[in-house]
Amino acid sequence: MSTTNNPASPKAWYVVYTRSRAEKKVLADLAAQNIEYFLPLQKKLRRWKDRKKWVKMPLIPSYCFVHITRKEYDHVLQTDNVVCFITFEGKAAIVPDQQIDALKKMMKQTDFEVSVTTDNFKPGKKVEIIAGPLVGVQGELVKFKSKNRFIIRIEQIDTVFSVEVPAEKITALP
Known part of the structure; x- marks a missing residue:
């Protein structure tokens, strides 16, 4: 991961949409521009004939996170294979x-596989993980296929x- 230090303006994390299968190319270009980025990658077993x-595959295809100032916004947008910023x-x-x-x-944890979904889970109890590699992370607890899932x-x-x-590795938050 690349970092830059510019205390003059605050940085924020934005989401960039990339061309299909171009996430790693975008990261190389961002690194060359000294722009901080994050691309969640997950090891997957790929089969050919x-x-x-x-291989390391993006967890969310075509998405990359960038930590930038407003001044760097246009530089990121002009990077090859960047399509647009995700807007709200x-x-x-x-x-x-x-x-x-x-x-x-x-x-970073390897005990359990991380999965990504756009399923609309019902909001669950706010919890914090108290043991294991994710200690201190806060999120929600939901039941999915009769198992506890931390989301x-x-x-x-x-x-x-x-x-x-x-269940023994989580605690409810007030």
């Missing part, structure tokens, strides 16, 4: 820092990240 191979009510949607931090933490909602892109968490 003659072989199998583990006519403005580029800002994703809160804590959601990005929780997603980064979730992507983080990123409403700006209408997406839910979920992971199965044993």
Whole structure:
């Protein structure tokens, strides 16, 4: 991940929509421009006729997160393979820092597979994970196929990240 330091203007996380299968190319271009980015990647076993191979695939196809100032906005938009910013009510949607931090933490854990869905889960109890690799992450607890699923909602892109968490590793928030 690339970082830049410019204390003059506040940075925020935005979501960029890329051309199909161009997420890694966009990241290389953003890195060359010293723009901070985050692309959640997940290892998947891909099969071809003659072989199998583990590859890192974007968790959310065609989406990339950028941490930029307003001044860098146009530079990102002019980057090759960037289609547009995801907007909400006519403005580029800002994703809160804590959601990005929780997603980064979730992507680092290897105990359970992280899945992405646009299913409309009913809001559940607010919980915090108290043990394991995701300790400290806050989100919602929902039942899905009779199992406890811990979810983080990123409403700006209408997406839910979920992971199965044993009941003894979570606690309810007030």
